[in-house]
Amino acid sequence: MxxxxxxxxxxxxxxxxxxxxxxxxxxxxxxxxxxxVLLVAALGLWRRPGQPRRPGWPVxxxxxxxxxxxxxxxxxxxxxxxxxxxxxxxxxxxxxQGRQWWWQVAYPAEGDAPGFTTANELRLPLGxxxxxxxxxxxxxxxxxxxxxxxxxxLIPGRDNALLLTPREAGIYRAQxxxxxxxxxxxMALLVMVQPAExxxxxxxxxxxxxxxxxxxxxxxxxxxxxxxxxxxxxxxxTAKGSTGPDLTHLAxxxxxxxxxxPMTRGALAAWVADPQTxxxxxxxxxxxxxxxxxxxxxxxxxxxx
Amino acid sequence: MSAQPRDTGLDGAALDxxxxxxxxxxxxxxxxxxxxxxxxxxxxxxxxAFLFLALGGVxxxxxxxxxxxxxxxxxxxxxxxxxxxxxxxxMMFLFAVPVMEAVGVYLVPLMxxxxxxxxxxxxxxxxxxxxxxxALLWIAFLLDMGPDVGWFAYVPLSGPxxxxxxxxxxxxxxxxxTEIAALAVAVEIVVTVFKQRAPGMSLDRMPLFVWAMLxxxxxxxxxxxxxxxxxxxxILDRLVGTQFFNPAxxxxxxxxxHLFWFFGHPEVYIIFIPAVGMVSTILSTFxxxxxxxxxxxxxxxxxIGLLAFGLWVHHMFTTGLPRLGESFFTASxxxxxxxxxxxxxxxxxxxxxxxxxMAVPMLYVLAFLFTFVLGGMTGVMVASVPLDTxxxxxxFVVAHFHYVLIGGAVFPLLGAIHYWFPKLSGRMMSExxxxxxxxxxxxxxxxxxxxxxxxxxxxxxxxxxxxQPELPWAGLNLxxxxxxxxxxxxxxxxxxxxxxxxxxGEMAGPDPWGAPTLEWATASPPPPWxxxxxxxxxxxxPLWDAPGELKVATGLRLDRRELVLTSVMAAEPEARDSSPxxxxxxxLAAIVTSVMLIWSIFSPWAVVWGSIPVVAALxxxxxxxxxxxxxx
Numbered sequence: 001m002x003x004x005x006x007x008x009x010x011x012x013x014x015x016x017x018x019x020x021x022x023x024x025x026x027x028x029x030x031x032x033x034x035x036x037v038l039l040v041a042a043l044g045l046w047r048r049p050g051q052p053r054r055p056g057w058p059v060x061x062x063x064x065x066x067x068x069x070x071x072x073x074x075x076x077x078x079x080x081x082x083x084x085x086x087x088x089x090x091x092x093x094x095x096x097q098g099r100q101w102w103w104q105v106a107y108p109a110e111g112d113a114p115g116f117t118t119a120n121e122l123r124l125p126l127g128x129x130x131x132x133x134x135x136x137x138x139x140x141x142x143x144x145x146x147x148x149x150x151x152x153x154l155i156p157g158r159d160n161a162l163l164l165t166p167r168e169a170g171i172y173r174a175q176x177x178x179x180x181x182x183x184x185x186x187m188a189l190l191v192m193v194q195p196a197e198x199x200x201x202x203x204x205x206x207x208x209x210x211x212x213x214x215x216x217x218x219x220x221x222x223x224x225x226x227x228x229x230x231x232x233x234x235x236x237x238t239a240k241g242s243t244g245p246d247l248t249h250l251a252x253x254x255x256x257x258x259x260x261x262p263m264t265r266g267a268l269a270a271w272v273a274d275p276q277t278x279x280x281x282x283x284x285x286x287x288x289x290x291x292x293x294x295x296x297x298x299x300x301x302x303x304x305x
Numbered sequence: 306m307s308a309q310p311r312d313t314g315l316d317g318a319a320l321d322x323x324x325x326x327x328x329x330x331x332x333x334x335x336x337x338x339x340x341x342x343x344x345x346x347x348x349x350x351x352x353x354a355f356l357f358l359a360l361g362g363v364x365x366x367x368x369x370x371x372x373x374x375x376x377x378x379x380x381x382x383x384x385x386x387x388x389x390x391x392x393x394x395x396m397m398f399l400f401a402v403p404v405m406e407a408v409g410v411y412l413v414p415l416m417x418x419x420x421x422x423x424x425x426x427x428x429x430x431x432x433x434x435x436x437x438x439x440a441l442l443w444i445a446f447l448l449d450m451g452p453d454v455g456w457f458a459y460v461p462l463s464g465p466x467x468x469x470x471x472x473x474x475x476x477x478x479x480x481x482x483t484e485i486a487a488l489a490v491a492v493e494i495v496v497t498v499f500k501q502r503a504p505g506m507s508l509d510r511m512p513l514f515v516w517a518m519l520x521x522x523x524x525x526x527x528x529x530x531x532x533x534x535x536x537x538x539x540i541l542d543r544l545v546g547t548q549f550f551n552p553a554x555x556x557x558x559x560x561x562x563h564l565f566w567f568f569g570h571p572e573v574y575i576i577f578i579p580a581v582g583m584v585s586t587i588l589s590t591f592x593x594x595x596x597x598x599x600x601x602x603x604x605x606x607x608x609i610g611l612l613a614f615g616l617w618v619h620h621m622f623t624t625g626l627p628r629l630g631e632s633f634f635t636a637s638x639x640x641x642x643x644x645x646x647x648x649x650x651x652x653x654x655x656x657x658x659x660x661x662x663m664a665v666p667m668l669y670v671l672a673f674l675f676t677f678v679l680g681g682m683t684g685v686m687v688a689s690v691p692l693d694t695x696x697x698x699x700x701f702v703v704a705h706f707h708y709v710l711i712g713g714a715v716f717p718l719l720g721a722i723h724y725w726f727p728k729l730s731g732r733m734m735s736e737x738x739x740x741x742x743x744x745x746x747x748x749x750x751x752x753x754x755x756x757x758x759x760x761x762x763x764x765x766x767x768x769x770x771x772x773q774p775e776l777p778w779a780g781l782n783l784x785x786x787x788x789x790x791x792x793x794x795x796x797x798x799x800x801x802x803x804x805x806x807x808x809x810g811e812m813a814g815p816d817p818w819g820a821p822t823l824e825w826a827t828a829s830p831p832p833p834w835x836x837x838x839x840x841x842x843x844x845x846x847p848l849w850d851a852p853g854e855l856k857v858a859t860g861l862r863l864d865r866r867e868l869v870l871t872s873v874m875a876a877e878p879e880a881r882d883s884s885p886x887x888x889x890x891x892x893l894a895a896i897v898t899s900v901m902l903i904w905s906i907f908s909p910w911a912v913v914w915g916s917i918p919v920v921a922a923l924x925x926x927x928x929x930x931x932x933x934x935x936x937x
Contacts, residue, residue, distance in 0.1 A: 005777045006764035008695040019695050026692065030682035037649060037678050041671070044657040055597060055654035059647070066646040070639045070685075077689035078632050084691065085628060100467075139462040140558065142623060142698060146764040150694020153624045155559065156461055157552025160625035173776075177623075177698040177766045179455050181462055182382045185769035259773075280382055 006146055006173040012193065013148035014165040015084055022080045026073065033069070084150070087163060088129040094122065095133045098141030098154040098176065101183035101282060102245055102258040107203065116207040117233075119245030121253045122191045125199035126169050134160040142178035145191050151177045166193040173259065182281035188259025202252075209236030210248045210304055219300025227287045228297075234304065244284065250304040257282075269298040310863040312838065320837050323863040328420070328834040330887055339887040341425035342833050346432050347411025348729060351722075353436055354404035359800070360443065361395035364388045366793055369753075373786035375774040385770035386453040387472075391446050393456030394476060397572065398483045399439045401714060405579040406490040406525075408721060409518040411729070413494055415824035415831060416512050418503030418840045420868045421884045423496035424489075426891045426926065431489035433895030438482020441903060445475040452476035455768065457569065458539070460550035460561045465543045474543060474906040477536040481902055484529050484536075487575075491522035491529075498522075501868060502876040503823065504858055505842040510876075512822045512845070513589075513596060516603050517582025520610040521575050527614065528571035535564035545909050559624060566617035574613040576710065578606060580717035581648060584670055587717075587724050588652055590820040591667040592659035595846055598651040605644035605651075612641045622693045631690045638688035645681060649674070664818075665739035669720025672747040676712025680705060683758065698768075701761025707754045719746065719799060726803070727817050731829045732810030738802040745795030752788035756781040821846030826855055839869050842876075865932075890926035897922050 011017040097104040105122050109115035124130050134143055136154040143162060144151035147170075152162040176187035194202065212220075220237060223229060229239030235248040250256070253263055257279055261267040273294055275284040289297065312320055330336040330345065340346070367388055371377040380388065414422045422428050445451055452472045454463040463473040498519045502511070511519075538549040539561070548554035550561050589596050596602055618626065618634040652674070661667050683705040687693045696702055726734045765778050772778055816825035825848055827836050838857035844850040858878065861867045866884040871877055901915030 007777075008762050008764060016695075019691055022689075022691055023686075023695070026686060026689070030685060034678050034682050037653070038675060040653050041656060041674055044653055044659075045661070047658040047660075049658050049660050055657055059598060059601075059650040059654050062650045063643065063647045066643050070636075070642055073685060073689060074632075074636045074639055077635050077691055080689075080691040081628060081632070084694075139467050140459055144698075144764070144766070146695060146762075150691065151623050151697060152694070155624060157558055158625060173764070175764065175766055175769075179386075179459070179462070179698075179768040181467065182386065184386075184766075185382065185771050 006175065008146040010147055012166060012168040012170050012172055014167055015149035015163065016147055017167070018080055018083055019150055022076060026076075029069070029073075084163065087131065088165075091129040091131040091163065092125065093131050093133060094124075095135070096122070096143060096154070097135045097137045098143070098180070098187075099137040100139065100181055101176070101187040101279075103143075103187070103189045104137070104245065105189075107206075113200075113203055114207045116235075116248075117246045118206060118249065118253070119247075120189050120255065120258045122174075122189060123199055123202055124164075124166050124191065124193050125196040126166055126193055128196070129163060129165045132162045132164065134162060139180050140178050141176045141180050141187070143174065143189075144177040145172050145174040145189075147172040148191065153178055169193045169195060171254065175259070183279055186258060186260055186279050186282075188255075190254045190259065192254070205252070205305075206249050210234050212236065213303050216296075216300035216303045219296035219298070219303075222289070222293050222297045223300055226289070226293075227285065231284070247301070247304060251302050252305050265298060265302045268301050269294060272297060272301075311859075312861050312863055313859050315863075321832065324834040324837060325832070327864065327866055328832070330833065335889075336887070338892050339889045341421070341429050341885060341887050341891070343410055343414050343422040343425060343428060344831060344833075344835075346425075346428050347407055350407030350410055350432050350435070351404060351729075353432075353439070354400050354407055355800075357395050357399040357439060358404070359796070361392050361400055362793065362796060364392040364395070366789060368392065369786040369789040371770065372772075372782050374783065375772050375776070375779050377771050380770065382770045383453065386768075387446060387449075387451040389768055390452045390455050390476070391442070394442065394452065394479065395439075396710075397456055397576075398479065399435075399442070401576040401710065402483070402487055402572065403435055404718060405521065405576055405714070406487060406494075408583075408718070408725075409494050409521070409579060410490060412725065412824060413497055413515055413518050414501070415728070415827070415835060416515050416822050417498060417501060417506060418823045418826075418836060418842065419497065419501040420835045420839075421866070422493050423501060424493045424885075426885050426888055427489050428493050429888075430891035430895050431486045431493075433892055434482055434489075434898060435486035437895060437899040438479050438486065441482065441899070442475060442479040445472075450475060452479075457565055459565075460539065460542075460558055463539060464550055465546075468543075471906055474540060477540050477543075478902055478906050480532060480536040482899070484533055485898070487525050488529050491525035494518050494522040495526070499873045500870050502871050503840050503842045504869060504871055504876055504878045506871075506876045508874055508876075509600070510842055510845045512582075513585040513599070513602055513606075514579070514582035514822075516606055517578045517585075520606045521578045524571050524575050524578070524610050524613055528568045528575065531564045532568035535561060535568070538564075540905075544905075559621070562621050562624065563617070566620040567614070570617040570620065571613040573706075573710070574609055576714045578609060580673075580714040581606065581609075583717040583721040583724075584652065584673055586820075586822070587666045587670050587720050588655055588661070589846075590724070590818050591661040591664065591670075592655055593661075593819070594655065594659060595821070596651060597654035598647075599845060601647055602651055605647045608644045609641060612637065612644070616641065616688075619688055619693065622690050623697050628690075635688055635690050639685055642681060642685055649678060664723075665734070665736060665743055666720040666724040668740070668743045668747075669716045669723070672743065673712060673716040673720070676708055676716060676747075676750065680708025680712050684709060696761060698766055699761035700757040700765045700767060703767055704754050704757035704761065707750075707757075711750055711754075716747070719743075722803065724818070725824075726806065726810075727813030727829050728824055729830060730807045730810070731813055732806055732808075733813050733817060734806040734810060735802050738798055738805075742795050742798035742802060745791050745798060747795075749788055749790075749792030749795050753785050753792050756785050760785075816848065821849040823847060834866075886932060888926065890922060894919065894922035894926055 011020050095106040103120050106117045134154040136156045141154040142151050149164040152160050172191040174189040224238045231241040231244035233240050233246045330340040371380045452475055454473050541547040542549050548556045550556045585596050616638040619638040687696050723734050760781050813829045815828055841856040867881050868884050869878055870880045870882050897918040904911035904915050
């Protein structure tokens, strides 16, 4: 498992590697030109005044050189974009919808595997090309996993797509890159790249309805009876709201609150008890709960594996 | 006709006394509100723009403070979003564009050897509208009604559904104010340059700064209508329920981005082109030789002005436009490196072996070269579609555009203030304080902004009010924030230097630098009539090529404000024309215009009822009063 920091310089996928392969040579070339300009300026300043020469031809040569560099870089850019839009035979399709301030992630049915919806976590099989279909639920967002690929905007009224091919298993962090309002800073998503068998197991588990452990019956009652169910879905219960994230397998995810806190029982309780302090302005209201209710609810959610 | 007094027989003190009686502003406060002298208005414009620079700088410091540590507690998300929006809007709309135009307002008439700018009352009106627009934005901010949708105000985030309240309207209407002000100045400068140049100053003898302002003014005139359209459509969506940008009703979200960047990218060149003119001017004076390749420089300026309109889409490379179209805009965006490079090569050729005098303005030119060329290189990188998909909307871009805007425009501007300060105030700025400020600004700037390139590559997106401790960004952010103190100290020193030197600085005399252009052919600061006699120009560097006395034109009337109109190409004298007298109506017209515009944030009927006093003010402004100006 690669626990890569969020970075465009540590590619874990084919597309990010293509981009990085273009990046470093361009940096080297442009850096050299910058240094050359400074060097000429320094020499020019240091030079003793003498017979004024005709500097016409060096200026002409430098300008012609600029034209050549520009043409070369334009061509190199064009070549680098081509593999980015080369679709494979049968990519895995995942539909991502950006919402203020979380990500809805839907896996359509594929062959025998049924479809399902989750949130704020994208799991991908290693080595298979993925086609992310990007849509916006409210305002413009931008999907960016720098370790895997460049960014692509999610725009109301438009259907965008992004291809990526993970080459290294690991957990990569993504974050919204287009200013989308109050909590733009707290709109992250974890991308987990796993071997194909592991991914298939996860997929099957996610498609199943929520488990029904007897231990959490009271918590389930609270969840269904209080405001929770108006916005959230837990498949297998009566909660069928759709304005908030699907929570059917909440506890199997790596984080809560769109990358806000690691998934622990304490964090879940803190989030439910006071979402507005942890992420001011987010669309989850503070629901007044007694401490028993909060305990029961947390038990229930922590068991939504 | 024979009764009209002419300047032919008079000389010296008698001539100046006669000119003073028609050109001087009224004394006292009334004179302050009624003057149409381009120098008084230009100074005011520059001072106001620097005030906004200071305010925008304070906001930048607050942001750096907030981001110095993960989970910073200084600002909450709501306040932070207002602050970054205010910072961008203030710097772009209230500082950078106005300050460049303001320097043009002050210098262009002096550099072309005329007595006032064309349409001087419109010029006064422009200043007041700009001031009121800036006040609107900042008062709203202080009342917690500051816009919080970014200086680019993308829909639908800025639309009626996601931006309730009046914050986005304040932004959109502030745009209207600055558009009016900028368009007015652009028209004045085009006409001044085309019709009021000193006899003999054919187009190929125009100072490069004047060329730069001419190109800039055309870019303003061509670019502003796009944002007028966009912000008006936004206000209509918000105020009267039109659906220009609502995809559910057939509108289009990306339409906003096209219109905004069709203005927004030229906007960058509106800021940069005048700065290029400043660099050429300073470099020529301190190298004591004309800029190498005058014609190439002019063609480079013009082609930058043209290319500026062909590359707006590089702000939209991640919106999912067709690949072929994106590649076209990669090519056009990179192409602008050619004229920019050509200019840099011409400057280097000018510098070569010239042993320039290393005064503060020249130091800023060197700082410009270092910083701007680096920013230009990262500009080539973000012009490339594949690279931009990683760099776009990350801190890399924040670093890039601060390198080109501060390095490419603010450094030349600070150099220009040092250079022309003697003309503005009659006194020199302190060289010693100036060097300290230069070192702090130049060093501080690079320490603040260079690490942001790396932060961007490490995945830090723009416009986030905080970040989590487990992300690797804390160290560089802290470094950047601490360095911001150095940069701020440099600016403080600069302001202190200007303040102190305006009072106690060494007296400058007409031409302290031994410069070649006409603004140095008159006193420092110039009298209200600029030139006692209109100079006649025979070369591109008149003060170097005609040592001693400049040739002058005579025969102008002394009983009205009179100046010479010349032909567009060759600047052959065509007519004597009058220049308007002082008037209170531009000020009053600006007030009623502002009332209408601000009122229209709250009610569409303001446009109907509010236009009545505007029309009345304009009628009174233009009403013939039997003054000598009214003679045809």
